[in-house]
Amino acid sequence: MPGTPDGGEVLGSFVSTPPRGTPLEAAGHPGDEDSVGMRIPMPAQTGPEADRLRYVGAATRRIARGLDLDEILLGLCRSAVPAFADAILVYLRDPLPVGDERPSGPLRLRLRRADGGLDGPDPAGDAPVGAVPLVPALEPAYASETIGVLLDGPLAEVLRGVRPVFAESPRAADALAELLGNPASPLPTGRRALLAPLRGRRRVIGAAVLLRRPDRPAFEADDLLVAAQLATHTALGVDKAVLYGREAYIADALQREMLPDSLPQPTGVHLASRYLPAAESARVGGDWYDAIPLPGSRVALVVGDVMGHSMTSAAIMGQLRTTVQTLAGLDLAPQEVLYHLDEQAQRLGQDRMATCVYAVYDPIAHRMVVANAGHPPPVLLHADGLAEVLRVPPGAPIGVGGVPFEAVELPAPAGATLLLYTDGLVESRSRDVWGGIELLRERLHDAATVLSPPPLEPLCDEVLEILGPGDRDDDIALLAARFAGIAPSDVAYWFLEPQAQTAGRARRLVRQALRRWDLEDQVDAAELLVSEIVTNAVRYAERPITLRLLRTDVLRCEVGDDAPLLPRMRHAAPEEEGGRGLYLVNRMAQRWGATRLGAGKVVWFELPII
Numbered sequence: 001m002p003g004t005p006d007g008g009e010v011l012g013s014f015v016s017t018p019p020r021g022t023p024l025e026a027a028g029h030p031g032d033e034d035s036v037g038m039r040i041p042m043p044a045q046t047g048p049e050a051d052r053l054r055y056v057g058a059a060t061r062r063i064a065r066g067l068d069l070d071e072i073l074l075g076l077c078r079s080a081v082p083a084f085a086d087a088i089l090v091y092l093r094d095p096l097p098v099g100d101e102r103p104s105g106p107l108r109l110r111l112r113r114a115d116g117g118l119d120g121p122d123p124a125g126d127a128p129v130g131a132v133p134l135v136p137a138l139e140p141a142y143a144s145e146t147i148g149v150l151l152d153g154p155l156a157e158v159l160r161g162v163r164p165v166f167a168e169s170p171r172a173a174d175a176l177a178e179l180l181g182n183p184a185s186p187l188p189t190g191r192r193a194l195l196a197p198l199r200g201r202r203r204v205i206g207a208a209v210l211l212r213r214p215d216r217p218a219f220e221a222d223d224l225l226v227a228a229q230l231a232t233h234t235a236l237g238v239d240k241a242v243l244y245g246r247e248a249y250i251a252d253a254l255q256r257e258m259l260p261d262s263l264p265q266p267t268g269v270h271l272a273s274r275y276l277p278a279a280e281s282a283r284v285g286g287d288w289y290d291a292i293p294l295p296g297s298r299v300a301l302v303v304g305d306v307m308g309h310s311m312t313s314a315a316i317m318g319q320l321r322t323t324v325q326t327l328a329g330l331d332l333a334p335q336e337v338l339y340h341l342d343e344q345a346q347r348l349g350q351d352r353m354a355t356c357v358y359a360v361y362d363p364i365a366h367r368m369v370v371a372n373a374g375h376p377p378p379v380l381l382h383a384d385g386l387a388e389v390l391r392v393p394p395g396a397p398i399g400v401g402g403v404p405f406e407a408v409e410l411p412a413p414a415g416a417t418l419l420l421y422t423d424g425l426v427e428s429r430s431r432d433v434w435g436g437i438e439l440l441r442e443r444l445h446d447a448a449t450v451l452s453p454p455p456l457e458p459l460c461d462e463v464l465e466i467l468g469p470g471d472r473d474d475d476i477a478l479l480a481a482r483f484a485g486i487a488p489s490d491v492a493y494w495f496l497e498p499q500a501q502t503a504g505r506a507r508r509l510v511r512q513a514l515r516r517w518d519l520e521d522q523v524d525a526a527e528l529l530v531s532e533i534v535t536n537a538v539r540y541a542e543r544p545i546t547l548r549l550l551r552t553d554v555l556r557c558e559v560g561d562d563a564p565l566l567p568r569m570r571h572a573a574p575e576e577e578g579g580r581g582l583y584l585v586n587r588m589a590q591r592w593g594a595t596r597l598g599a600g601k602v603v604w605f606e607l608p609i610i
Contacts, residue, residue: 059080069242076230077113087210091112092238158175179195210227273291273478294595296364296558297362298361301361320398345399356398357377366485367411368412372405417481486550491548498537511527530547530557537563541561541600
């Protein structure tokens with residue numbers, strides 16, 4: 001059949017006057033669990049019978065094409081109006097049951113879609129059509145009102161019967177009046193109204209009302225079979241759409257829960273991120289990103305991509321992301337993180353392949369260390385607008401096994417922006433990875449030409465615009481880091497020998513530094529807390545202790561030693577002389593923590609700058 005402007009098939013109108021002696025026999029209703037199907041004789045080449053069958057075939061195909069609820073109901077309305085009826089109203093249960101779950105509470109129906117209209121001549125003058133609700137113009141609309149179905153009422157009886165009925169009998173007319181919500185309004189007379197229950201796989205999920213104007217031939221008995229086909233395919237499609245919607249919601253929730261809810265705000269760097277699923281029909285993938293604060297005000301920037309688009313890929317991604325967070329917490333070198341991540345991927349099973357890039361940014365040294373495992377290289381946008389593809393060792397993908405990883409140390413100047421991304425951003429049907437990387441580099445340069453440096457969030461949106469409509473087959477993870485750094489004048493650093501008088505010396509050094517920074521209001525609190533932490537470090541350390549102060553939006557103090565045991569806060573007994581240091585730190589500091597290093601630990605706290 002020829003197509004319509006919206007891609008559908010032309011559904012021609014027909015008059016229900018089948019030839020005599022060619023009955024349509026129904027051995028049962030297709031929507032009924034006890035039905036064995038509908039027996040329809042082979043259509044003739046021409047005539048009303050063939051027209052009817054062609055119409056049913058085109059209409060059911062159009063309904064079946066829909067994936068979500070709106071598309072399926074739109075397919076029903078466009079198929080029914082005006083080819084089969086002049087107006088249609090579609091009611092569905094509220095809420096719609098999903099799968100095998102049992103509906104709870106009373107049966108309630110809500111108008112989900114209406115289409116068509118009943119304006120037209122009334123030559124007989126015996127059909128008060130204008131009194132029907134939602135006429136004379138039935139535009140597609142959604143209503144929030146719900147209708148309670150009485151268990152012993154006429155509407156419940158018709159719905160239990162499953163098969164479509166004419167509104168000519170008093171019982172059916174009462175059911176239609178109850179559904180339309182205005183029993184006092186007169187309805188179309190004769191056989192110009194059909195009420196078709198919508199039965200899904202296990203239960204009635206709604207009803208459709210089909211109406212014809214008086215100037216059009218009334219519905220015939222064979223039209224009940226046509227309405228039954230439309231109702232059955234619509235109900236099964238609604239069941240499918242509800243199940244698909246639930247699965248899509250679960251998949252999307254799983255993906256989102258495996259990605260960070262929000263990015264941290266570490267000192268000296270500003271972060272932004274984006275994640276796009278591959279498509280509405282494949283929302284689960286293996287791409288991820290992460291930003292992990294490290295000791296010494298450093299931050300680990302990670303982007304990875306597990307091969308495939310499935311729940312399995314998402315589950316593997318979640319395990320690898322957790323592994324990366326654990327390894328980062330041990331403060332391992334980037335190449336060591338990738339090595340252990342590769343081992344973990346092999347433990348998860350064969351063919352667990354992924355790519356990953358892991359970078360550690362130090363805002364004090366203005367340097368970064370990058371290691372790569374088969375991932376597209378990062379791009380660095382300098383403050384002057386130059387976009388540079390970083391030269392990092394490509395490495396082998398995660399999961400290959402037995403392959404060493406290398407790391408490279410690169411400058412990270414203040415004002416520069418580092419972009420880590422997955423191959424879905426740069427690879428498409430029309431270009432390869434390197435062509436996409438060059439396009440990304442040009443787009444970053446153009447953005448910096450307009451405004452330098454470009455704002456971080458709009459820059460991420462600008463980067464995603466290199467993808468044209470229908471030009472994406474893969475999901476995308478994007479992590480952007482704008483380096484701000486920490487000025488040397490805002491850092492004070494000392495090495496202290498682990499001696500009994502070290503705590504006193506630490507207090508003097510802190511006092512001098514805070515007075516130089518005009519932070520005298522914090523001197524007393526900082527001296528007390530530094531004294532407590534340094535005293536604890538002296539007790540266990542064998543090598544020199546490090547003491548560092550950082551002035552940013554807060555005052556941060558870090559004390560490092562070579563003892564691996566992390567301190568734990570406890571409540572000291574009244575007769576004990578010690579054990580109260582961390583209690584004071586917890587009460588007085590804005591934040592505090594302890595992190596294990598490759599050789600030792602760092603205990604830190606932060607005080608607000610007043």
